[in-house]
Amino acid sequence: MTLTDLSLVDARDGLRARRFSARELVAAHVAAIEALNPRLNAFITVTAEAALAEADAADAALGRGEAGALTGIPLAIKDLFCTADVRTTAGSRILESFVPPYESTVTANLRRDGAVFVGKTNLDEFAMGSSNMTSAFGPVESPWKRAGANGVRDAARLVPGGSSGGSAAAVAARLALGATGTDTGGSIRQPASFSGIVGIKPSYGRCSRWGVVAFASSLDHPGPFARSVEDCAVLLGSMAGHDPRDSTSVDRIVPDYAAACRRGVRGLRIGVPREYRAEGMPAEIEALWQQGLTWLREAGAEIVEISLPHTKYGLATYYIVAPAEASSNLARYDGVRFGLRVPGEDLSDMYKRTRAAGFGTEVRRRILIGTYVLSAGYYDAYYLRAQKVRALILRDFTEAFAQVDALLTPTTPSAAFAHGENMDDPVKMWLNDVFTVPADLAGVPAMSVPAGLDADGLPLGLQVIGRLFDEETVFAVGAVIEQAAGFTALPSIRAGV
Amino acid sequence: MSLDPATVRRIASLARLHIEDGDVATLQTELNGILGWIEQLNEVDVEGVEPLTGAAQMALKMREDVVTDGGMAEAVLRNAPDRVGNFFTVPKVVE
Numbered sequence: 001m002t003l004t005d006l007s008l009v010d011a012r013d014g015l016r017a018r019r020f021s022a023r024e025l026v027a028a029h030v031a032a033i034e035a036l037n038p039r040l041n042a043f044i045t046v047t048a049e050a051a052l053a054e055a056d057a058a059d060a061a062l063g064r065g066e067a068g069a070l071t072g073i074p075l076a077i078k079d080l081f082c083t084a085d086v087r088t089t090a091g092s093r094i095l096e097s098f099v100p101p102y103e104s105t106v107t108a109n110l111r112r113d114g115a116v117f118v119g120k121t122n123l124d125e126f127a128m129g130s131s132n133m134t135s136a137f138g139p140v141e142s143p144w145k146r147a148g149a150n151g152v153r154d155a156a157r158l159v160p161g162g163s164s165g166g167s168a169a170a171v172a173a174r175l176a177l178g179a180t181g182t183d184t185g186g187s188i189r190q191p192a193s194f195s196g197i198v199g200i201k202p203s204y205g206r207c208s209r210w211g212v213v214a215f216a217s218s219l220d221h222p223g224p225f226a227r228s229v230e231d232c233a234v235l236l237g238s239m240a241g242h243d244p245r246d247s248t249s250v251d252r253i254v255p256d257y258a259a260a261c262r263r264g265v266r267g268l269r270i271g272v273p274r275e276y277r278a279e280g281m282p283a284e285i286e287a288l289w290q291q292g293l294t295w296l297r298e299a300g301a302e303i304v305e306i307s308l309p310h311t312k313y314g315l316a317t318y319y320i321v322a323p324a325e326a327s328s329n330l331a332r333y334d335g336v337r338f339g340l341r342v343p344g345e346d347l348s349d350m351y352k353r354t355r356a357a358g359f360g361t362e363v364r365r366r367i368l369i370g371t372y373v374l375s376a377g378y379y380d381a382y383y384l385r386a387q388k389v390r391a392l393i394l395r396d397f398t399e400a401f402a403q404v405d406a407l408l409t410p411t412t413p414s415a416a417f418a419h420g421e422n423m424d425d426p427v428k429m430w431l432n433d434v435f436t437v438p439a440d441l442a443g444v445p446a447m448s449v450p451a452g453l454d455a456d457g458l459p460l461g462l463q464v465i466g467r468l469f470d471e472e473t474v475f476a477v478g479a480v481i482e483q484a485a486g487f488t489a490l491p492s493i494r495a496g497v
Numbered sequence: 498m499s500l501d502p503a504t505v506r507r508i509a510s511l512a513r514l515h516i517e518d519g520d521v522a523t524l525q526t527e528l529n530g531i532l533g534w535i536e537q538l539n540e541v542d543v544e545g546v547e548p549l550t551g552a553a554q555m556a557l558k559m560r561e562d563v564v565t566d567g568g569m570a571e572a573v574l575r576n577a578p579d580r581v582g583n584f585f586t587v588p589k590v591v592e
Contacts, residue, residue: 101572204552218551244560248553316535327512334513336585338576347588352515364514368524369531371512372500382535387548389541394549426527427534443552468554 003028004174004495008073008231009258011177015062015072022062022072026055026116029074032495033118033175036143040493042160042169044079044137045087046119054116061114069238071114076176078167079120080127081107081222082211086117090213091125091135091163094339094358104211105243106180106222113238118176121166125360126330127187127215130432132165133423134362140165142195142416143173143491147457153492158416158458161191161432164225168195171225174495178226178235182212184219185318186412186436189448192225193411193461196450196489198232198478199225203469204443205250207236208243216325217248219318219440229449229478233257236471252469260472261479266300270477271404275311276435278413285410285460288452292408292462295484296477304404308396313389314438315430320373320386321441326363327370333358365426394442401444401467406477409435411448411461435463445471449478450487459489500528 003025006014014020030048037043051074058072082088082100089095107117124134132140141157142165148154160169164181168191171179181188183201192199200223207222214220224235237257243249272293277286293303335341335354342357344350359367373382400407413434422429439446445468448461462481466474500508505525509516516524570583579586 098576101569101575205555218553247557248551248555250553250555310541313538313541316538319531320535320538331513335578336587339578341578344588347590348513349515350588351513352510355513356515359514365524365527365531367512367514368505368508368528372504372508372528372532375508375511384548385538385541385543387550388543388546389538391546391549392541392543394552425530427531441552443554 002496004032006177007228008177008226008234011073012070016067018062022055022058022116023052025072026051026074026118029118029176036173036175036493036495040141040143040169040173041138042121042140042166042173042175043076043119044089044091044122044166047086047117051116051118058114058116068112068114069234070110073115073178074118074176075110075115076119076121076167076170076179077107077117078123078164078180078182080123080182080213081180082213083107083117083120086120088120088213089137091123091137092358092360092363093136094333096136096340098338102211105208105245106212106239109241110238121170121179123166124163125363126213126326127163127182127184128326128362128366129162130186130190130429131159131422132162133159133419134360136360139419140169143169143493144196144416144458145492156418158418159194161194161416163187164191167225168192168197168199171195171197171227172491173493178224178231180239181223181225183221183223183440184215184322185440186433188223188225189411189436189446189461189463190432192448193459194416196459196487196491197225197227198229198447198449199223200232200236200447200471200474201439201445202236202240202471203445205248206240206469206471208246208249210243210245214329216322217329218325219322221440229475229482230258230261233261233475250469255472257471257475260475263476264299265296265477265480268301268406268473268477269304269404270296270301271304271306271400271407273306273308273311273400273407273409275308276409278434281413284454285413288460289408289410289462292451292481295481296408299480299484306400306403308400308438310389310392310396311438314393314441315434317386317389317393317441318437319369319430320382321390323366323370324374324383325370327367327374330363330367390441393438397442397444406473407465408477409463409465411435411463415454415456415458415460439465444468445474447474447478449481451481451485452487453489457489500525500532
């Protein structure tokens with residue numbers, strides 16, 4: 001087995017047993033990035049030299065018997081997390097040359113545990129998108145290909161999902177053993193589903209937002225990607241924890257998520273929300289969902305039909321709340337303190353020209369929507385009403401979790417689509433997030449686990465949603481799905497092929 | 498509610514986004530499409546429902562009102578597009 005095919009947990013154990021060095025492990029991933037990134041465009045910035053130096057330091061630590069939870073493990077970091085002295089772009093022209101003087105709490109936690117960062121991954125601009133097509137640094141190509149006629153792979157370039165598309169593609173193509181992402185409307189779970197890997201959005205407040213470029217502060221959730229449920233558990237255990245610098249960070253003990261992966265589901269009650277049977281959902285996704293329920297029943301869980309009556313209003317609620325918060329958060333990009341500056345006739349014109357040149361179409365569109373729904377005379381009709389519907393969506397989950405321990409749903413209403421598809425109408429693209437948005441609005445933890453392939457040979461994920469701060473049950477259910485599914489399909493573009 | 502061209506210009510100005518005259522019609526169509534889709538929220542009975550401001554279901558924490566950080570002008574100014582000494586610069590605003 002080549003080093004890039006190892007799971008994170010196996011790589012960690014191999015390093016501790018000195019079967020290979022951190023230098024060898026990191027060098028294998030750096031070589032894979034050099035070979036495949038020109039095609040996939042998964043990384044905006046590659047930090048090969050620093051990664052190799054960190055690997056040598058990891059080997060020294062391992063030699064002294066001072067291994068942390070992630071010592072010597074190569075990870076990819078979404079380019080929304082500020083990394084000290086390493087350019088952080090948020091996928092935007094406006095931050096093209098921004099070099100933060102500080103480190104985000106989540107990446108600092110990963111470094112504390114010994115992780116090595118191989119680079120900063122591509123994303124939709126300011127995390128606004130479901131395809132990675134809105135990045136100012138070009139789209140990411142999914143490492144997966146549709147099966148074509150006569151066993152010849154279809155040449156169409158597919159999207160990896162978004163917004164954390166570069167992270168998902170990097171992990172799927174074996175350019176890193178794990179990655180960080182952020183999920184505001186589905187930006188971890190949808191790309192995980194499209195890319196055949198695991199991704200979890202923990203409860204709101206579990207991972208600090210400090211040093212993460214803000215999109216919609218009441219909805220932004222940092223979380224990990226990896227190729228197994230247990231690998232995600234190890235990463236989340238490192239990323240999570242109380243941070244006094246984020247006033248919404250929760251002061252709770254971080255449980256042993258890896259241990260939770262071995263709990264099983266015997267005696268658990270699993271809810272099936274009837275409103276997730278979306279009209280026009282492909283039959284194969286419905287069939288996979290039923291298969292997932294069967295796996296859980298066979299493992300000893302009880303399946304219970306429940307109702308989340310406000311599900312259909314999730315997206316419209318999201319597209320008021322998220323743009324409103326974004327219009328406020330992105331007001332800081334004014335060409336004065338950091339980022340791009342475009343000269344104008346006067347101060348106001350300088351602001352306007354800087355922002356028009358620095359932001360892409362989707363970001364400008366969302367700023368305009370957000371500004372409108374917050375403006376005098378419209379605030380109550382749009383923003384206040386959306387906040388009330390958001391309360392009802394949370395109430396739906398609270399009532400459901402009085403009856404069941406976790407929910408099982410599809411992650412997405414379709415498999416990955418091709419570059420250029422769903423681009424004609426913004427709302428059409430947004431519909432991708434119909435199953436993922438409600439958990440962001442409610443703040444409850446949710447994971448996507450690869451569970452099968454569609455007729456074209458593309459991955460499909462199932463989503464496990466849990467109670468607030470009960471990631472452990474999500475890991476337990478996810479691990480049972482993973483084991484039953486035995487998902488072994490590989491993307492056609494990957495390291496070592 | 499439907500946006501007219503003057504409202505599109507006003508919103509862009511509030512958002513400090515320069516728009517070309519030729520873009521107003523396209524933006525108007527796009528924004529009206531989105532706002533029309535959002536109108537579905539009017540179906541929901543929200544009578545007596547308290548608005549939810551965020552997913553953090555906790556009281557915001559209090560802390561001592563003391564300076565805990567600072568004295569790093571170089572780091573703060575490092576990414577400034579233009580500076581004079583330890584100051585950010587802007588185009589002249591007072592004649």
